[in-house]
Each structure stands twice: as structure tokens, then as C-alpha cells.
Amino acid sequence: MTAADTPHPARDRLLGTAFRLFYAHGPRGVGIDTVIAESGVAKATLYKHFPRKDDLVLAYLDKVDQAWFGQLRAAARAAGDDPREQLVGMFDALVSACRREGFHGCAFINAAAETNAGSEIHARTVEHKAVVRAWVVDLAQRAGARDPQMLARQITLLVDGGLAAGVLDADPAAAEAAKQAAGALVDEACR
């Protein structure tokens, strides 16, 4: 077993390190030199896989998207089959995220905050939020909400608020409050 485990071990190491560092300090707060030093990869190798730093940032955001969206769906699924329960249950992902060591809010919002609107990073963030909201709209429809668009917006607002609060102090109480609010709003919208 030499190095055929994955097609590109160095690439994976880079992405893993970038994930950790970018999330902790923000993409702009981490230099390329730090990434290569901590991942033990040569600079030329990095630039072969990711020609510009932004390409690495975008790959990082894709990784975050998969991870976070996955957690959200898993938490919803764990709440049962009723879409109404799922809309509330997804907040368990927020609660556990707040408890996780090193939680620092939403990687997308943090990244978007330090880029000019119109950048690729900005666009990718908007896209991510749109995908999540579309999923919530679907849940809201199946839950029988009178105005699924409105309910979905309110739910995602609560999620984003909880994530934003997490940049400051990762207080699980805020996440619990969001969950309770979601419950009330879902009841209201389906009554």
C-alpha cells in the first residue's frame, strides 16, 4: 500500500487543512504559506490543484456546504417522518453545532462578509442559501403551511440568526430558543 488509496492525497490534505484554518480565521486571515506549512505540501503542488487562492476557498465552501447541509438533513430525518417535526428537528443540528468545540458561526456568511459583492465567493454563498431554502420550502409545503415561502423564510432566518450569534458566543441557549420559535411558527402556519 503505497499511495494509491486516494487519487490525490496531497489535495485532500490541503483541503482538510484549509477547512480547519479558513473556518477558524476566515479565508482572508490565513495565508497560503500557513496552509502549505500546516499541511506539509509544497507550494507548487497547491497551485497545481488550486491555481488561485480563491479556488481553494471555493473548494472549502463546497466542503462546508456538503457537511452543513448534510447535518441539517440528518437532524430533520432524525425527528421522524412528519414534515412538521422535521422543520423543528433540523434545529438540533444548530444546537449540536453550537456545542462543538471551535464553533464559529456560518462559514458562508463569514466568507461573504469579507468579499465584495459580485465575487465568486459571494455568489457561491447566495447559491448555498438558496439551495437550503428550497429544501425548507419543500418541507413547508409538505407540512401543509398556508404560505410555505413565508414559513421557509422565517425558518431560515432563525437558522441564520443562530449561526450569526455563534460567531460571537456559541450559546446553545440561542439555538434552543430558535428551535422553540420554529415550533411556534410552524404551528401557527399550519393551523
Added chain:
Amino acid sequence: MTAADTPHPARDRLLGTAFRLFYAHGPRGVGIDTVIAESGVAKATLYKHFPRKDDLVLAYLDKVDQAWFGQLRAAARAAGDDPREQLVGMFDALVSACRREGFHGCAFINAAAETNAGSEIHARTVEHKAVVRAWVVDLAQRAGARDPQMLARQITLLVDGGLAAGVLDADPAAAEAAKQAAGALVDEACR
């Protein structure tokens, strides 16, 4: 009338320019050279008033705090004397903020996103959010909420969510959804 209008005209010009630039691009995205060029102030003058760049950033955040908190209170007051109405009315500040040209989310969250936890800027942000929440807790108490702490947290979550969404697309629909959600939560909490 020479230059005795204000004690320090250059300082005011610096702060005004910093406010505009820091809010648009994030403190880390704006160099000192840009600030002095756009405000027409000498570098030495800047460093006399603000020994470190962070001091300028903190002064900027104080300015934001006054402005935003003022808008929030004004919107609440405009909604009438009933604390219940005020809890909902404050969201009009969010709605108009979203409509304003160049709206770019919450300056505090954006600033905090690009600093390591533990920095002065981070602390100032936490403080700001605590002050706002304390004010909302007071309103919730006077509104007769069963659990004022909980309601206040939910209201501030919605505000922060709306502000965070504003980093991406300043959609007034999100702010309106937040306002409606606040109404439902207030009703629920005071029933």
C-alpha cells in the same frame, strides 16, 4: 470661521471615511493608506488620534452602535406606546435598512467574523449585542411575556438573521418575514 467648528475636524473626517469604507469592505479589507487618501488627512494625524488601526475600527464600531441602536429605538417608538407593538415595530428599522443603498448586513457581525475570538473587536461586538438584547428583554417584560428572556432571544435572533441575510442579498422580503414572525411570537408569548 476658520476651524473651530469642532474640536478635531480631521478626526471627524477620518471617522466618516472609515465608517463608509469599513462598512463596505470590512475593516480588514481597507488599508490605512486608503483611509487617509479618501479623507485627505495625513498619516501622522491618523496615528495621533488612533494609535493602532484597531482603535479606528473600535471607534467605527461605536459609531455604528449609536446609529443602529438609535434606528432600532426610533422604529420601536414610532410603533406606539404598547410594548407589544414596539417589539414588532422595531423590525421597520430592519426593513428600511434593507432598502438602503449599500446595505451590507451587520457591521458588528462582519467585523467579528474576521477577528479571532478574544480580540477587543470581538468583545465590543458581544457587548453591543448584549446591550440590544437587554433593551429587548425590558420591552418583553413590559409586554407581559411569560418568559421575557426567551422572547427577547427569539426577537434578537430574527433581527440578527435578517441582518446576516443582508450580507448576501438585501431582500426586504426577508425583513418583512422577520417582522411577521416577530408578531406571531409576541402573540404567542403574551397569550
Added chain:
DNA sequence: AGGCTAGCAGACAGGTCTGTCTGTCACAAT
């Protein structure tokens, strides 16, 4: 055996950033 690919190591250029320092000017108050 020979060539190809992936990767390591590190120098280098060109730019930008913060913060310091020197020197000059204008005005106001003593």
C-alpha cells in the same frame, strides 16, 4: 531501462500592509 507523474523544497519577484519618522505650514494665544 526509460519516461511520466505526483510531490517536496525553497528561492524569488512584485505588491500591499502597518506603523514610524522627518520636515513644513498655518493659526492662535500669550
Added chain:
DNA sequence: ATTGTGACAGACAGACCTGTCTGCTAGCCT
């Protein structure tokens, strides 16, 4: 009139950041 102060102008050092380039090593496939 002289002295002090607030401000302007800009050079400078030292650090850091991105992205390029040159060499070298080791395994794999033909």
C-alpha cells in the same frame, strides 16, 4: 513676537501575501 498645536506631505522599514519558477526525489507503467 514667540511659542505651541493641529495638521499636511511623504519617505521609509519591516513584515506578509500571492503566485512563479527551478531543482530534486520516488514510485509506476510500459
